[in-house]
Amino acid sequence: MAYDPTNIFAKILKGEMPCHKVYEDETALVxxxxFPQAKGHTLIIPKAASRNLLDADPAALSAVIPLVQRVANAVKTVTxxxxxxLAQFNEAPAGQTVFHLHFHVIPAYEGxxxxxxxxxxxxxxxxxTLAAEVAAKL
Incomplete structure (x- = not known):
């Protein structure tokens, strides 16, 4: 399937929809x-257009993974x-609901x-509040 440039994350990246922004640079928006699965659930959305990992440009992936790691550490500290x-879904049968590549950083708590x-x-x-606290740790 082709990438749909009207998906919700593409609209957020273009500033057409609001979000609780944590961080943004030339490669991604955090x-x-x-709809958090746990307090502190954060998304990293690469700016390069792709449906998911399966069609992503390897250069875009290598640029964003260090940010995923930084965000994971910041979220763990704050929460x-x-x-x-760390979750990343590829196509609907695997659980993907927004068809723009993104990474979930989800805090987990014992019990x-x-x-x-x-x-x-x-x-x-x-x-x-969480967005500001995570941003301060980045």
Whole structure:
């Protein structure tokens, strides 16, 4: 399937839709997931247009992975998580719901189950606070 430039993440990257921005550079946008599976669930969205990992430019991938690592460390520190789950879905049968490459950084806590993917909308005030705290650690 071809990349659809009207997907929600493409619109956010163009400034056509709002987000709780954590960080942005020439390679990617980092924002809070508005349907968090855990407190601090963060998304890294490469700016290069691709549906997912399967059609991504390897150069774009190599440019964004160090940022994924930095974000994971910052989120772990801010949330005092016991671990970090890194998720990246490729096509609908694998769970992908937005067809623009993105990486999920999801804090994990001992004895606490993760929420379901895209189930409940987060509180905007809490997401804005978390975005600022994670940004300060980057």
């Amino acid at each position: 924002m809070m997931d508005i 005092n998580a016991d671990g970090i789950r 606490q189950a993760l929420g379901a993917h895209a189930s409940g909308r987060g509180d905007d005030a809490e997401l804005a």
